[in-house]
Amino acid sequence: NAGVMQNPRHLVRRRGQEARLRCSPMKGHSHVYWYRQLPEEGLKFMVYLQKENIIDESGMPKERFSAEFPKEGPSILRIQQVVRGDSAAYFCASSPREYGGYTFGSGTRLTVV
């Protein structure tokens, strides 16, 4: 049973481009969480999704960021018109049910140049 798969592992974007980060949860997990880790910081919650629903997006910046978890396929975190301050590691975690144990992916390191 593969763990939480995130791709790409590294992503470089120029300022103003779009970044799309993908997360495939563990088999049987229907709850997905996205976190962001800035340099020298702990992870900060961004958004919590179930299949086809956003449950809590209280940690998401109001502009340029969006997330989805469609019925089929991976969860996507999308950042439009990236800026240097978006450079960070983005982690996805999944659980089999609400408040279940988390399993984290290895993260995507986004670098904006």
Added chain:
Amino acid sequence: AQTVTQSQPEMSVQEAETVTLSCTYDTSESDYYLFWYKQPPSRQMILVIRQEAYKQQNATENRFSVNFQKAAKSFSLKISDSQLGDAAMYFCAYRIANYGGSQGNLIFGKGTKLSVKP
């Protein structure tokens, strides 16, 4: 709002010795979970140990144990017989317990970088 504080940005320990990492937190809730995560250079977040607030007994996982002081809101991690593979960032995290609504997210401290000297 809940907060998690790790006051030691860096720690160092000799191989085979014992080290304790500190964590304090602030919450008005009575039922919650506390965690220690390890993040090696590979960046993978690995759960080391978990503690339920309603349990008085301190959690233990092999060489890893915690000292949970609920009244003091303190949750320290003790690593015994330290090994070179223990070198990593260690993050303390808090999560409210199972209530209605979207309360499942983790709140992390800023981390402690642990070095292990051979």
